Amino acid sequence: MAQFIQFTLSRAVMAIVTLLTVSLIVFSLMELVPGTCAERYLAFKNTQGSQITVADIEAEKKRLGLDRPFLVRWASWVENVFVRGQFGESCILRLNINQLLADKFWISLGICLAALLAAYLIAIPVGIVSASSKSPVTNNVLRFLSYLGLAMPNFLLALIIMLFSTVMFGDSLTGLFSKEYRDAAWSWAKFGDFLAHAWLPIFILGWSATAFALQTVRALMLDEIGKLYVTAATARGIFGRRLLWRYPARHALGPVINSLGFDLNRIFNELPVVALILTLTESGALLIESLARSNDQQLAGAIIFLLTASIVFLNFVTDIMLALMDPRVRRGLMG
Amino acid sequence: MSLITVDSLTVQFDTDEGRITAVEDVSFAVAPGEILGLVGESGSGKSVTAKSLMRLNSDNARYAAQSRVVLHLDDRKVDVLSLRTGREMQIVRGGAISMIFQEPMASFAPAITIGDQMVEQLVLHRRISEKEAARVSIEMLERVGISDAAKRFGQYAFELSGGMRQRAMIAMALSTRPRLLIADEPTTALDVTIQAQVLDLMLELKQKVGAAILLITHDLGVVAEVAERIVVMYAGRKVEEARARDLFANPRHPYTQGLLGAVPKLGSSLEEKGRTRLSEIPGMVPNLKKPIEGCAFASRCPIATDLCRKVAPAVEAKALGHFVACHHAPREAIAA
Incomplete structure (x- = not known):
């Protein structure tokens, strides 16, 4: 048990080290954007008609602490993020980033995790059964659907569904909340309204994720089914569902869990595009906006860091799950 | 009276490159308690022949219509090639016939304990309670000379040494008291001293359990040592x-x-x-x-x-x- 705690702690430390490295990269990227936060804000002001001087810029730089060396600024950013959980102020919007993101981040994460969960809930049983199925019809239908999922871009699927829905029902299915709930506080009614809207982005993101996961599960299963221990179990008279689930399926599950973090990453990458098309202002679209339109490096950095942190955290969880599931790892850790 | 008779066995495999004849018109018989060596080089069809006795060949295997594999039990005859369902095949899979493989590490499921796998098999074939099956398993592990058998019972294959795994595999194969033990290259992966130990162990247990052994090997030294009769195969x-x-x-x-x-x-x-x-x-x-x-x-x-x-x-x-x-x-x- 002591070893297990040690293992968990060492993984946690590694996760934090990864996050620090990520934060350095993210922070450097934020710095690489031409111009500083101060210059950009004042330039933005300028376009709004304010007269500004070099002195104004210098004063603003000082106010934001931009005159300090790079590493010091990174350290203070890290301190704010890791210790206080504060991402500071947005460059352009001049709003507290935590307030700005708040719900939006959790909603985005929720949609991605729901898509991931749906993908695996479908892919694991279907992949296991299809790998052991000898029916060419089942296999070809699954293969076709799976390739369709892999080959069709998400935005195209989203557009097709929107077009279909608009023509048929007069509802474009965009957004995440009905008007009356948009600014309301969270309640069960609002949550229900959210679910009534969120199924579509979850479905679209889950569609290709399922196709991917299905390929993974199937490949892993085919690999396991061919192994000698399965033949040996067959030679002992074990057959049917018991043979399938207790032997190859159980042993294929480890690598499947391992692929979770990777898949979440891909879903995150696809979220902004889907969010843009479905006009989900409450999620990934904000990232594109902050990067492309307004060059809001503070906000973009915060978003990228949060996404990365989610993936690092999921990988940490899957590592622990794997250690608990696989006796080869578990025995090494807990004796 | 033979324990098992193989008559005009022809096995073909449907592959992408066409139909391959792996075994052609092979006949032999194994008497109760006998050790028969099946010798040939890789690809000679000896493994396919042996697997046919348990119907373990892959799904693309085709058995010719005139092929017969008949298992003679005390009370009945079993036409092995006409068995269809998994339940029917239990009589030759772990029931009257057990098999041990070249790689003991690979033939145990890595994430299931040795004991769980032994108990599972015993409960399937001997209709005894799990508790009784655990007792029999531990006793069997002791009989093959595994020290601290109760502890090994709860361990995984990767926690055992190579020689011990081989012994555990033999214990598992013989725990259901089969009439025939098929040993597929049982000593090939072992070093020479362990080889001798494993052969001795198989012979000793064969005496006690009264099983016949079909020993598949390319190693003439091994068959010379233990087999009573030898079948040599070439190109199927x-x-x-x-x-x-x-x-x-x-x-x-x-x-x-x-x-x-x-x-x-x-x-x-x-x-x-x-x-x-x-x-x-x-x-x-x-x-x-x-x-x-x-x-x-x-x-x-x-x-x-x-x-x-x-x-x-x-x-x-x-x-x-x-x-x-x-x-x-x-x-x-x-x-x-």
Whole structure:
């Protein structure tokens, strides 16, 4: 048990080290954007008609602490993020980033995790059964659907569904909340309204994720089914569902869990595009906006860091799950 | 009375490259309690033949219509090739027949304990409670000389040493008291000292349990040591069958003669004759994707004639209990 705690702690430390490295990269990227936060804000002001001087810029730089060396600024950013959980102020919007993101981040994460969960809930049983199925019809239908999922871009699927829905029902299915709930506080009614809207982005993101996961599960299963221990179990008279689930399926599950973090990453990458098309202002679209339109490096950095942190955290969880599931790892850790 | 009879067994595999004949018209029988060695090089069809007894060949295997594998039990006969469902096949899979494999590590499921796998099998075949099955399993592990058997029972294959895994696998195979144990290259992956231990263990347990053994190997040294009778296979066909003593003293098929010539012998070595080379069999095993015309060994045989290349020789008794598939093998008068 002591070893297990040690293992968990060492993984946690590694996760934090990864996050620090990520934060350095993210922070450097934020710095690489031409111009500083101060210059950009004042330039933005300028376009709004304010007269500004070099002195104004210098004063603003000082106010934001931009005159300090790079590493010091990174350290203070890290301190704010890791210790206080504060991402500071947005460059352009001049709003507290935590307030700005708040719900939006959790909603985005929720949609991605729901898509991931749906993908695996479908892919694991279907992949296991299809790998052991000898029916060419089942296999070809699954293969076709799976390739369709892999080959069709998400935005195209989203557009097709929107077009279909608009023509048929007069509802474009965009957004995440009905008007009356948009600014309301969270309640069960609002949550229900959210679910009534969120199924579509979850479905679209889950569609290709399922196709991917299905390929993974199937490949892993085919690999396991061919192994000698399965033949040996067959030679002992074990057959049917018991043979399938207790032997190859159980042993294929480890690598499947391992692929979770990777898949979440891909879903995150696809979220902004889907969010843009479905006009989900409450999620990934904000990232594109902050990067492309307004060059809001503070906000973009915060978003990228949060996404990365989610993936690092999921990988940490899957590592622990794997250690608990696989006796080869578990025995090494807990004796 | 034989325990199991294999009659005109022909096994083909449907592959992307066409139909491959892996085993062609092979017949033999195993008597109760007997040790039969099935010898041949890789690709000779010995494993496919053995797996046919348990119907373990992959799904693309086709058994010819005239092929028969019959298991003779005390109260009934089982036509193995006509078994259909998994439940029906339990009689030959872990019931009357058990199998041990070349790689004990790979034949245990990595994430299930040795004990769980043993209990699962016992409960399936002997209709006993799990508690009773656990007791029998631990006892069996003790009998194969595994120290601290109760602890090993709860461990995984990766926690055992190589020799111990081999013993555990033998214990598991024999715990259901099979009538026939099929051992597929059981000693190939082991070093020589462990090989001897494992062979001794198999012999000892065979005595106690009263099982027959079908020993599949390419290692003539191993069969020479333990087998009572030997079947030699080449390119999917049986080429020779004889009592072990007769086969080694007087091999009659040119292939068997070649095999024995390729084995180094103690004593007949460098000092005696200078640097003599081990003889080898020239040429290559024929391609099984095409039907072989005539004798399968003809292309490599030193005494092959046109007859050999055209007509496949039938397996005939050339001496008492000595069967050879060769047109040119000398025949002895067989006392009636």
